[in-house]
Amino acid sequence: MEFKFSVNELFKQPIVELNQNLIPPGFSGDRRALWDTVNKVSEVINAMGEASAKAQGLSKPITTADRLRNSEHRLYLLVDQQANSGKGAVTGMLKTGSKGLYVFDREGQHYQVSPPCVLDFYVHDTRQRTGLGKRLFEHMLQKEGIEPVKMAIDRPSEKLLGFLNKHYGLHSPVKQMNNYVVYDGFFPKASDNN
Ligand code: ACO
Numbered sequence: 001m002e003f004k005f006s007v008n009e010l011f012k013q014p015i016v017e018l019n020q021n022l023i024p025p026g027f028s029g030d031r032r033a034l035w036d037t038v039n040k041v042s043e044v045i046n047a048m049g050e051a052s053a054k055a056q057g058l059s060k061p062i063t064t065a066d067r068l069r070n071s072e073h074r075l076y077l078l079v080d081q082q083a084n085s086g087k088g089a090v091t092g093m094l095k096t097g098s099k100g101l102y103v104f105d106r107e108g109q110h111y112q113v114s115p116p117c118v119l120d121f122y123v124h125d126t127r128q129r130t131g132l133g134k135r136l137f138e139h140m141l142q143k144e145g146i147e148p149v150k151m152a153i154d155r156p157s158e159k160l161l162g163f164l165n166k167h168y169g170l171h172s173p174v175k176q177m178n179n180y181v182v183y184d185g186f187f188p189k190a191s192d193n194n
Contacts, residue, residue, distance in 0.1 A: 001051065001089055001090045001124055003047075007090055008086070008088035010024055010037065011024050013025065013079070014080075015076055016077050017074055018077065020069050022041045022042060022068065044077065048077070048122060049120070052121075052122030055122055055125060056155075062095070063075070063119075068095075072097060074095070074097065075094070076093070076096075076136055077090055092136045096119060096140060097117060099180075100114045103187075105174065111188070116144060116150070117180070118151055118153045118154065123136070137163075147185075148164060149168070151182075153182070154180055156181050171183075
C-alpha cells in the first residue's frame, strides 16, 4: 500500500514494531516532527486495518490507530523499501497481544489462560502467496520468543489456517466457542502439573 508521503522516511527498517505510543523505532525530532510522524503512522495503521477487514469480509476494522493506542498490543508492519519509486510501500501487517481466555481441549477439559494471540494478519492483496506473510510471522515469533502452537488465533480465515498448516504443520484446529482457534500442542500436558 502506497501513501502520498515517504514510507521510507517514516519507517527505517523493513519490519517495524509499533505499540501504543505509535512512535516508529529510530524516531528523532522535535514535538512538531513527533506530531507529524504519529499522524502518518495513524494513517498507515488505519489504511492497513481497513484493507485487512475488507479482505476478511468484516464490516469494521479490528485494527485502528485508536485501538492500538488504547491497548498493549504489538503491531508489526512489513515495508517494501524499493516500491513506489523509492518512497516505499507497506505490504503487510500483523497484530499480536495477550488475551484472557477460557479454552477447551478435545476432551472438554477447560483451562483459563492468557496466551499470546494472533489478532489481525494481512498481506496486501497484490502480494499474497509470495512468502511475505511467512517473513513477517517469523519475525514476530523470533521477537516474541514464542512457538506458533502456543498461540491462540482470533477468528482465523481459511487462508490463515492454510498458512499455519503449510508453514508450521498445524492441522486439525480445536475451535473454541469464543471464535479463537488453538492446536493440540497448545494445552499444558498433564505431566506439566507435577
Ligand atoms: N487461499 C488459500 N490459502 C492461502 C491463500 C489463498 N488465497 N493465500 C495464502 N494462503 C496460505 C496457503 O497455505 C499458502 O501456501 P500455498 O500458496 O502453497 O497454497 C500460504 O498461505 C502462503 O504463505 P505466504 O506467502 O507466506 O502467506 P501470505 O503472504 O499470503 O500471508 C495471509 C498469509 C496473511 C493469511 C494472507 O494470505 C492474507 O492477508 N489473506 C487475507 C486476509 C486474511 O485472511 N488474514 C487472516 C485473517 S485471521 C486473523 O488475522 C487472526
